[in-house]
Amino acid sequence: MGYGFDLEDVVFLRSATGRDAVAELSGLALTTSTRLNDVAAARKLVGERFAAAALETAVLRRRARSKLDDCADWLFTDAALQQATASVVARHRAQRLTGRDVHDVTCSIGADLVALTEFAERCVGSDVDRVRLSMAQHNLAVAGRSAVLAEADALRPVTRGTAVVADPARRDDAGRRRWNPADLVPPLDDLLDVYAHRDLVVKCAPGLDFAAVPDTAEAEVVSLSGQVREAALWFGGLADRRVRRRASVLRPDGSAWTITDAEPDDCPVVEVRQWIVDPDGAVVRAGLVRHYAARHGLAQLDPHIAYLTGDEPPPGVRAFRVFEHARYNEKSLRAMVRKHGVGRLEILVRGLDVDPDALRRRLKPKGAQEATVVLSRVGDAAIAYLCHAERV
Structure with a gap:
């Protein structure tokens, strides 16, 4: 630790x-x-x-360096750095608090607080850990930002009328992640009780059990550069009352697109077409695959699997052009790989109990071509799709 x-x-x-x-x-x-x-x-x-x-x-x-901007002179603890929000993600969240007075009740070493000061009107940061508060004071000064800092328990409010930001600890003493909202420190239910009449956003791990999240929350799953980074639960006036689930897909330059469950989800199930699309992890984790498909004119290969198919993939994604497919077994897949002279093989799997690395070793691909095989359960069958990955 x-x-x-x-x-x-x-x-x-x-x-x-x-x-x-x-x-x-x-x-x-x-x-x-x-x-x-x-x-x-x-x-x-x-x-x-x-x-x-x-x-x-x-x-x-x-x-x-790979997580936080302009942090060459910052102070950290190991646990605080692990939990700190990446700067791009922190700014994305902070933008929804533009012009507000904001209290970060678990400010730690100040990574979120620095982002909040870019957009909020006034900021307060508090924590029970004096060492981290001292580090936060230093980091704010290095960043040229100002906020009021106080030693305080997140469950004992010391401000009124502010929007509240909370980032409960998500690891136990052994460093293992906590997925149950009741196991966060402080627990989600306790935060909701204490700030029942306040505008509140709670940062959580993306693996959070959304079934345990109150219906009054807007749950946002955020990815950065294709990697799911966090979930944020928005309450009160910070939540979009038309939305229960949102996926936000960020790029390193801060640009983003978002999709919500307020959009249509009309999506047919069809045989494979020219392309296979694997939606961003934030879309999958937020349960918005059908909404994403409807937005882009795609269809599902199977109603319970996240792979999508269509004649034209969305712009800016890595998609897979299908050039052969068949029922999956190792013998037929090996023959398919050899037929096309594939030596460099990426293996993607959904809905099947297959270890891609072990399968690749057994296939022993040899050749000059590069390909991707998408393995998926479709109905009661296992199907292998041999594809060429392209950035469109």
Whole structure:
């Protein structure tokens, strides 16, 4: 779970000596194989007392680059960085709070708070962890942002009239994810009770059990660059009352498109056509496959499987042009792969108990061509579709 920072560590890391030490350590390899040498270098540089804090900060900053913008001088704990929202996603959520007074009641090291200050009128951040609050103060200053910070329990309100943002802890002490809303810290039901008459948004893991979410919520699933990142539950005046489920698909540049269950979901089930489309994971997780299909004139191969088919895929997606298909068994698939001279084979599976990596090893593809095989249950049959993946 990483090094356990204390307030003395934070004071040191914010000092000129601490900043210079972390900057120097950031130039080391910082790999598992160089760990002993890196530790020795840190001890020589700052002494035994602050070596671990300085070295951990250098490691965490390197990890944070792919997740957070302009974070080269930020402070983190390992657990806080794991839970921090990617900057693109945080800004997407913060935009729905534009012009509001907002209280982030679980602000941690301030990653969401920095995004909120870009759009909200005034911001308050609070947390029960003094170390993380001190880190948040530092990170806000580095980002050139301002917010009122307070030490407070999320379940004991210290503001009135603000919209409330909450990001409950989603891992147990062993680092395992919590999927049940009752197991979040603080639990979802407790947050809803305390803020029953407030506008509220709760960040959750995308694997959340939506069956346990109140009907009054708008549940939004968000993906970034094709990877599902989070779910957000919107309540009160922050929720769109026409919508119960929303999928938002973000790109690294911040552009996005969204789809909701307020749209039509008329979608036939047909035989495979020229293309197979695998909808973005946010669409699948939000249960909006049929709505996505209706929007783009696609159909389902099977009413219970997320693969879609059509004569023209939506623009900007990676789709699969079908050039042969047949009932699936390994012998027939091996013959199909050899017939087309496929040596590099991607295997996608839905609705079947097939391990793609193990299957690829058994198929032993050899040849100069590259292809994708889509394996899917269609009705009572297992079907293999040999395709060429294209970005359209």
